[in-house]
Amino acid sequence: METEANDLVFCLIFLLILFFSSVCYFLVYSGLFTPIEIRAQRPSFTSLRIAYKFARGPYKNAGHLFTEAHSLIPELKTIGIYYDDPQQVNPSELRYCVGIILSEGESEPDNAHLSTCLEYGFKELVLPAVDHAVLTTFPFKSTVSIFIGVARVYPKLAEYIKESKLCAHPMIEIYEDDKIVFMSPLSKQDEFYVKETQEEELTNSAAEENQETQELIHHQINHSNDKQEETEKSQMNGVMEDSDESSGSSFEELTHS
Numbered sequence: 001m002e003t004e005a006n007d008l009v010f011c012l013i014f015l016l017i018l019f020f021s022s023v024c025y026f027l028v029y030s031g032l033f034t035p036i037e038i039r040a041q042r043p044s045f046t047s048l049r050i051a052y053k054f055a056r057g058p059y060k061n062a063g064h065l066f067t068e069a070h071s072l073i074p075e076l077k078t079i080g081i082y083y084d085d086p087q088q089v090n091p092s093e094l095r096y097c098v099g100i101i102l103s104e105g106e107s108e109p110d111n112a113h114l115s116t117c118l119e120y121g122f123k124e125l126v127l128p129a130v131d132h133a134v135l136t137t138f139p140f141k142s143t144v145s146i147f148i149g150v151a152r153v154y155p156k157l158a159e160y161i162k163e164s165k166l167c168a169h170p171m172i173e174i175y176e177d178d179k180i181v182f183m184s185p186l187s188k189q190d191e192f193y194v195k196e197t198q199e200e201e202l203t204n205s206a207a208e209e210n211q212e213t214q215e216l217i218h219h220q221i222n223h224s225n226d227k228q229e230e231t232e233k234s235q236m237n238g239v240m241e242d243s244d245e246s247s248g249s250s251f252e253e254l255t256h257s
Contacts, residue, residue: 030144036153038136038160043183045104046129050079051117052099054196058091065098066175072120073113077101080173083197097194099125101174128188134161134168135183140175153182 053065062080069078083095100117102109102124114124134157138149154171161168161184168184170192185192 026142027144027148030141031139031148031152034139036136036138036156038134038156040132040134040164040166040186042131043129043133043135043181047105048079048101048127049103049109050099050101050125050127051114051122052079052081052097052125052194053122054095054097054194056093056095059086059094059096062096062098068120069098069100069122072116073100076113078175080175081192081194082171082173083169083193095197097196105129123194125194128191130185130187132186133183134164134166134186135181138180138182140178140180145180149180149182157182157184 051069053068055062055065059082066078066080078099079101080098081096084093086094099122100113102113102117118124136153136157138153139145140149157171160166166186167189168186169189170184172181172183172185172192174181174183
């Protein structure tokens with residue numbers, strides 16, 4: 001009986017060691033210790049024609065859009081563009097878009113692919129070629145590679161951009177067959193912003209102007225009311241002074257008589 005218990009304990013220990021060894025191997029395989037080299041250079045691709053969907057909210061919610069895009073046309077690369085710094089912007093206000101790369105450079109997209117994307121609510125956009133960008137690559141071995149890559153790459157990107165005193169935005173992820181390209185352009189940044197972000201900025205600007213106008217009107221009304229009250233008080237004081245003078249004069253006349 002004791003021998004059987006010892007054998008069971010030994011088997012459990014062996015299974016635990018095997019399990020943790022497998023997990024460690026899988027994490028290493030997915031890029032846990034892969035060296036990350038950040039550099040500023042010309043990207044390997046030129047202009048990109050993409051089909052995208054815009055969204056707002058926590059970046060972790062982008063996963064379902066990636067799944068939709070990949071499921072739609074599995075053979076094409078997917079792309080994510082992130083417009084706001086999650087350290088400075090409320091999670092519910094973060095802006096991003098996710099899509100499919102239909103073609104690169106001067107090549108035309110497949111009409112069937114484009115029609116499929118448009119049918120499912122994606123919009124078309126051409127991203128410009130840039131001469132310089134801050135970028136790096138990370139192995140894409142499994143879904144876990146995405147989480148490891150995001151956790152390891154972005155702090156190094158932010159550090160490199162800060163130390164080099166660069167203006168780099170937005171942040172872009174391109175998912176290829178065996179690697180993830182993390183990139184942030186150093187020129188033509190405005191052309192990477194989809195029209196939905198520009199429309200929201202205009203809406204916010206109009207709302208701010210409207211609020212300022214309302215505050216100015218409110219201030220003018222209050223100032224006008226205060227001025228009117230001062231005028232009424234001045235008139236009232238004048239009437240009271242005239243009344244006092246009149247009363248005093250009548251009393252003197254009565255006494256003199």
